[in-house]
Amino acid sequence: xxxxxxxxxxxxxxxxxxxxxxxxxxxxxxxxxxxxxxxxxxxxxxxxxxxxxxxxxxxxxxxxxxxxxxxxxxxxxxxxxxxxxxxxxxxxxxxxxxxxxxxxxxxxxxxxxx
Numbered sequence: 001x002x003x004x005x006x007x008x009x010x011x012x013x014x015x016x017x018x019x020x021x022x023x024x025x026x027x028x029x030x031x032x033x034x035x036x037x038x039x040x041x042x043x044x045x046x047x048x049x050x051x052x053x054x055x056x057x058x059x060x061x062x063x064x065x066x067x068x069x070x071x072x073x074x075x076x077x078x079x080x081x082x083x084x085x086x087x088x089x090x091x092x093x094x095x096x097x098x099x100x101x102x103x104x105x106x107x108x109x110x111x112x113x114x
Contacts, residue, residue: 004028004071006095008050014071014090017048028071037078045076052096068092 005012013028031040034047049072056069070093077084 004091006093007097008052012050013048017071017073017090031073035076037076043078043081045074045078047074048072048090049074050096053094069094069096071096 003016004014010029010032013032015028017028017031028048031046031048033049034040035045037043037045040046051069051072053069067087068089070089071091073088073090075086
């Protein structure tokens with residue numbers, strides 16, 4: 001079994017996405033496109049997103065959207081940490097394809113510049 005795939009789909013998300021010390025007992029597929037606060041850690045929304053080249057190019061000038069196309073983990077705080085967003089590239093790759101089956105990542109990572 002591969003550790004990740006290049007399709008922006010839940011079953012292609014990195015299986016080790018939560019090995020970053022957050023104490024999350026979920027896997028990449030569970031965290032896929034998650035933006036819900038308190039799902040895994042109190043006061044924090046943690047999600048894994050597949051970023052294709054178009055999404056990366058259109059959000060390159062925006063803060064907290066990821067430095068590379070590929071798989072990223074995004075954490076956003078609430079309360080005293082409201083507005084603090086941290087994005088970490090898990091797998092940098094230019095071969096990400098598709099745009100997720102649900103397209104919910106378009107709120108976080110736009111496909112086209114507006």
